[in-house]
Amino acid sequence: MDRRTSLIVREVCRLIIPAVMLFALYVQFHGEYGPGGGFQAGVIFAAAVILYALVHGRQKAQQILPTNTVVRFIVAGILLYAGVGVTTMVMGGNFLDYDVLLHGHQQAQHLGIFLIELGVGITVGAVMIAIFYTLDEFSE
Amino acid sequence: MDIETIVNFSLLTMLALTVVVLIRMKSLLAIVLSSGVYSFLSAGLFVAMDAVDVAFTEAAVGAGITTVLLLAAISITGRRQTVSKHKRFLPLAVITITGAALIYGTLDMPPYGDPMAPIHTHVAPHYLTQSSEEIGIPNVVTSVLASYRGYDTLGEVAVIFTAAVGVLLLLGRTAKKGEHK
Numbered sequence: 283m284d285r286r287t288s289l290i291v292r293e294v295c296r297l298i299i300p301a302v303m304l305f306a307l308y309v310q311f312h313g314e315y316g317p318g319g320g321f322q323a324g325v326i327f328a329a330a331v332i333l334y335a336l337v338h339g340r341q342k343a344q345q346i347l348p349t350n351t352v353v354r355f356i357v358a359g360i361l362l363y364a365g366v367g368v369t370t371m372v373m374g375g376n377f378l379d380y381d382v383l384l385h386g387h388q389q390a391q392h393l394g395i396f397l398i399e400l401g402v403g404i405t406v407g408a409v410m411i412a413i414f415y416t417l418d419e420f421s422e
Numbered sequence: 423m424d425i426e427t428i429v430n431f432s433l434l435t436m437l438a439l440t441v442v443v444l445i446r447m448k449s450l451l452a453i454v455l456s457s458g459v460y461s462f463l464s465a466g467l468f469v470a471m472d473a474v475d476v477a478f479t480e481a482a483v484g485a486g487i488t489t490v491l492l493l494a495a496i497s498i499t500g501r502r503q504t505v506s507k508h509k510r511f512l513p514l515a516v517i518t519i520t521g522a523a524l525i526y527g528t529l530d531m532p533p534y535g536d537p538m539a540p541i542h543t544h545v546a547p548h549y550l551t552q553s554s555e556e557i558g559i560p561n562v563v564t565s566v567l568a569s570y571r572g573y574d575t576l577g578e579v580a581v582i583f584t585a586a587v588g589v590l591l592l593l594g595r596t597a598k599k600g601e602h603k
Contacts, residue, residue, distance in 0.1 A: 314559040317474040319567065325482040332490055360583050363576055378572040388558030395559065395568040398575070405579050409586040410487050417494035420593040
């Protein structure tokens with residue numbers, strides 16, 4: 283993708299992309315109170331990166347977020363999720379039984395949900411970016 | 423007719439029209455874009471059903487990311503559908519029988535929105551009434567997804583993980599020898 287993108291498209295994306303990324307973070311960390319959560323946040327964040335890659339070319343996006351880093355994020359997210367489960371087991375509870383994480387019951391649930399939603403968001407976002415990178419690379 | 427019925431009817435009509443258009447099209451580019459339209463209309467329907475979390479996912483994944491990924495995929499495979507010259511009677515028969523069986527299956531289902539349907543009388547009342555006390559967060563969908571059914575969600579993430587592993591193994595360039603970035 284070495285064609286020049288029009289000035290208007292580039293400037294509009296310059297405005298949109300930070301807003302989309304901020305919205306992804308909002309959806310990620312506000313999912314307990316409003317609609318949304320890790321799945322949606324991950325996809326929205328990936329959409330921002332993919333939009334950048336569509337406008338400026340995949341190579342530019344990969345300079346900021348290389349494929350290897352994305353692949354590491356895929357693994358990190360799912361490890362965070364499963365890691366919470368293993369941690370609760372080590373601390374004497376059942377797998378993913380958040381109550382053992384903290385003393386207060388609701389605080390523990392909050393922490394557990396926060397962590398696993400973060401894991402979901404990281405993995406989903408990274409998977410979408412990785413699939414896009416791979417398809418785009420293959421089509422060249 | 424109240425406003426919600428009108429909205430539901432028009433959304434479902436547009437959904438059906440999109441399907442008819444989709445079936446008749448031969449250009450893969452147009453088909454991918456129309457399936458994006460289909461997803462977006464579904465998202466609208468989910469909003470009308472008050473399922474905002476599902477609508478959100480459908481709009482982001484179905485209409486957004488899937489469209490882009492499929493566009494990237496047809497840039498590999500080509501834009502035109504190859505028209506097969508085989509006889510179409512066998513597929514037609516299979517589809518007719520399967521469709522009839524599915525419609526027959528729906529006859530046993532409880533009516534739309536029936537409060538006494540099994541799905542509304544099993545664990546759902548417990549989640550709706552107790553989750554704010556048991557989990558302490560207002561969004562019941564998140565409570566179910568991340569706490570009551572946390573193990574199932576781990577499985578879902580594993581499915582998405584597997585999708586990435588599959589694509590990277592089949593098409594990824596990093597798999598080639600002597601290319602370390």
